[in-house]
Amino acid sequence: MKHIASAKNEIVKQWKKLLTKKGRLQTNRFLIEGEHLIEEAVRAGIVKELIVRESYQVPGSWKRNADVFTIDDAVIKVLAETETSQGIFAVCEMKQASAQLERGRYLLLDRLQDPGNVGTMIRTADAAGFDGVVVGPGTVDVYNGKVIRATQGSLFHLPVISMPLEEAVNALHEQGIAVIGTALEGATSYQTIAPMDALGLIIGNEAQGVAPELLSYCDERAYIPIRGKAESLNAAVAAGILLYHFASVD
Structure with missing residues (x-):
């Protein structure tokens, strides 16, 4: 000592x-x-x-x-x-997570900027039983102190993979796994999409949403209905709703 x-x-x-x-x-x-x-x-x-x-x-x-x-x-x-x-x-x-995406459920993060949001999403994906989180370019560093504290330790247990999201989507599609992107236009309520034992769920930038080019690769576009007068949901809250919905097949 x-x-x-x-x-x-x-x-x-x-x-x-x-x-x-x-x-x-x-x-x-x-x-x-x-x-x-x-x-x-x-x-x-x-x-x-x-x-x-x-x-x-x-x-x-x-x-x-x-x-x-x-x-x-x-x-x-x-x-x-x-x-x-x-x-x-x-x-x-740092644990180096394998860039090989096995069959399972993955949360994909597209240019998320708020450390608290990203940490909360990793924590919630862990709690919901997802198999990993894929972090695309432009998303805040997951080893940022604020992100780590928001994960409450889930960062140490759940595979977090850094790679271009186009590559991740292609890897999932090659295994016959559907990819769902969050959007407002051309989207259907998440409640009409059945839970799945394998999928990729893309959550986009807090202000801009999922990039249009990524949405073009998605099999489905989903939105969360707003019942009251709020303009929108916090990105981490929205992710939590969707993560638990799509994991509920278990």
């Missing part, structure tokens, strides 16, 4: 780089914060370094295969992304 008191320490500088997308891609690692997320990451076997305030009693199960560092408040201030930090962090290794 090593103690680090200075925020200018070279190791701390390396940890701080993990708060940027560039730093994460260069090292294939990312930083998480808080007991719950670390517990989930330990379960997933991806924790490489534990970084905790000096007074914190590290559970024995956390120490397996992980180096432990204790830190002072100055270091906590540099690393914390939350307002009331617990002063507990971990460096984790």
Whole structure:
């Protein structure tokens, strides 16, 4: 166990780089914060370094295969992304999900920008029993701290694959799997589309929706009826409704 008191320490500088997308891609690692997320990451076997305030009693199960560092408040201030930090962090290794889409249910994200939305969608896809999430170009980095916190650990358990969505759609079609895109024009109510044991469900950008070229590849276009006077639904809420509908065949 090593103690680090200075925020200018070279190791701390390396940890701080993990708060940027560039730093994460260069090292294939990312930083998480808080007991719950670390517990989930330990379960997933991806924790490489534990970084905790000096007074914190590290559970024995956390120490397996992980180096432990204790830190002072100055270091906590540099690393914390939350307002009331617990002063507990971990460096984790990114799991490389296979780009091969097996038969199953997949959520496809097209240029989603809000970290909270993306994290909530990953969490809900996990809860609904989907087999994976495909993240297309233009969607916020799933290892962004806000995304990770919104997933509540589902990011560590559910395959999240980065690839062009056109490729993903083609891969699903090659297996005879239908792809459904969310849209307003030329769409039918999701309630008229039967649940499926295998499908691709595309959720589009919060403001622009699914790109027209992607919609042209879809087998069905679905919308959620608005009963009241609200103009629209939040993207993550809409995704939740559709994810559970299409998974209800079980």
